[in-house]
Amino acid sequence: MVESSSSNRLCVLNLSDGTVLQLVDDDIPDPPAVSFTNDIPHLNVMWDDGTAHWLNESIIIIRGHPIAIKYWPLLYRYGTPYHFWEEFKADSGEWMKFTAIVEKLHDECKAEHAALVDHAHQEFCADFNDLFTYW
Numbered sequence: 001m002v003e004s005s006s007s008n009r010l011c012v013l014n015l016s017d018g019t020v021l022q023l024v025d026d027d028i029p030d031p032p033a034v035s036f037t038n039d040i041p042h043l044n045v046m047w048d049d050g051t052a053h054w055l056n057e058s059i060i061i062i063r064g065h066p067i068a069i070k071y072w073p074l075l076y077r078y079g080t081p082y083h084f085w086e087e088f089k090a091d092s093g094e095w096m097k098f099t100a101i102v103e104k105l106h107d108e109c110k111a112e113h114a115a116l117v118d119h120a121h122q123e124f125c126a127d128f129n130d131l132f133t134y135w
Helices: 040-047 069-077 081-087 098-131
Strands: 010-015 021-024
Touching: 010 069, 040 069
Parallel strands: none
Antiparallel strands: 010 021
């Protein structure tokens, strides 16, 4: 992954058929909730697009291309426990408690929403209250 000029990361996937997909975070769907516990053969046909087992199918389709499971770690990066605790450390250097983490995330969400509202105010100016009201 490399940083793109926007706030989205750029991810380049080189599929086995020669297709090169340049993706930003907005192109990548949410990770699927899937289990192959009772269907190992299905896991095998989705695992690697460079093997004879590949049937050109996947739970994740991006721009019409089924994405083999072997590429999923490139799409979904969550960091390490170290990175997590670096972000959720109190000023004292101790790990934050669950409630403090939730409050921090809530505050970040609230700030993002406020920024969106400010942007909408700027874009729609006088029409804002007419366009964004509750009935």
